[in-house]
Amino acid sequence: MLICENLVLKRGSFSLHANMTFDAGKAIALIGPSGAGKSTLLDAIAGFLAPVSGRLLWGDVDLTDADPGERPVSMLFQDNNLFPHLSAAQNVGLGLRPDLRQSAEDATKVAAVLADVGLAGFGDRKPSALSGGQQSRVALARVLIADRPIVLLDEPFAALGPALKDEMLDLVRSKLVSAGKTVIMVTHDPSDARHMADLAALVADGKVSPPLATDHLFADPPPTLKAYLG
Template sequence: MLRLDHLALRQGDFTLTADWSLAPGARLALIGPSGAGKSTLLAGIAGFLPPERGRILWQEDDITPIAPGKRPVAMLFQDGNLFPHLSIERNVGLGLRPDLRLSGAERDRVCAALARVGLEGLADRKPGNLSGGQQSRAALARVLVMNRPLLLLDEPFAALGPAMRAEMLDLVAEMAGETGTTLIMVSHDPGDAQRIAGLTSVVAEGRAAAPVETGALFANPTEALRDYLG
């Protein structure tokens, strides 16, 4: 279980608060206006932004002081974060070993991950030789080999067209279901939340509200969600 215990994150003059928990295997969408703090919350959970106060707990262990790379967290960023000079195989391998000194078993894991996301046979290509959707799949494969129980998505598919974005979201949901991964994703599109997230937190006015069931929330929106939807 992920628990945000009276958490407060500050960036300049802006402060975001959150005080709630999320069950293992849950899929949560963070939705709200631009600048409301959705990415700030992900940065705090991932360890890139130290809290001003409060704690972040995973399975009742306090991970607040733990460095990002040591947390049970994998994160997909908006740009995919692929290195253009490395092959797709080596980009994915970075999820296992930053020095890329992979064992035979680790290379097998990379190949299996590429096959799982539909990139079998493309391991030697550079990111610039792939389509936008294929680059997103490569970034997802790197997350897959990391095998972390908590996956954060900071709109990694925002640049894709609607059909491709829906396909990638379905693939993420399928993979999360297979592994029991807890998923938190930032989205500006209510359709994305309704597509794969059983729970939604509205982030507005400096607060990430406690998660509620997505269908019920959109059927009877809170005032903050109504303001966002217009």
């Protein structure tokens, strides 16, 4: 499990406290008002933001001071973070080898994972030649091929239409959650949380609440969440 042990994070005058655990192999939604600290928590888990105090643990392994590249973490960003000058296959291949020195075996793995997300035959295309949904699938394929146990989703499908977004959330469940990955997703949309997440955690008033069963949280929301949902 991923443990936030009295974790205190700061950005300027903003402070966030997290003292809870994320169960391994579950999909967890982080929901709350804009600016409440949802992306801040993801940045800390990924290693982009050092905590002021507390520890971050993956089981018995202390990740608190580990560099981003040393963490068992992959991240999907809002803009998919694809390199425009690289092909889809090369963008996916970065999940295996950042230097892009792919062997024949690597190329076979890349082709297989592209097919796995519905992009067989699209490996030579640049991001500009792909639709928004196809770009999201390339980014997801890179996460799949990296095969790390923790996957962070910072609203990577927010720009997609409802039907396509649901399709991508279904892919995340079928390819990542079903494979035992711990998936933590930032969302502003309760329907996204209900669609994909086993658990949901409220981020508000400077703290991250312990995750609860998603249906339970929305059936009986605390006052802060009730005010946010309207």
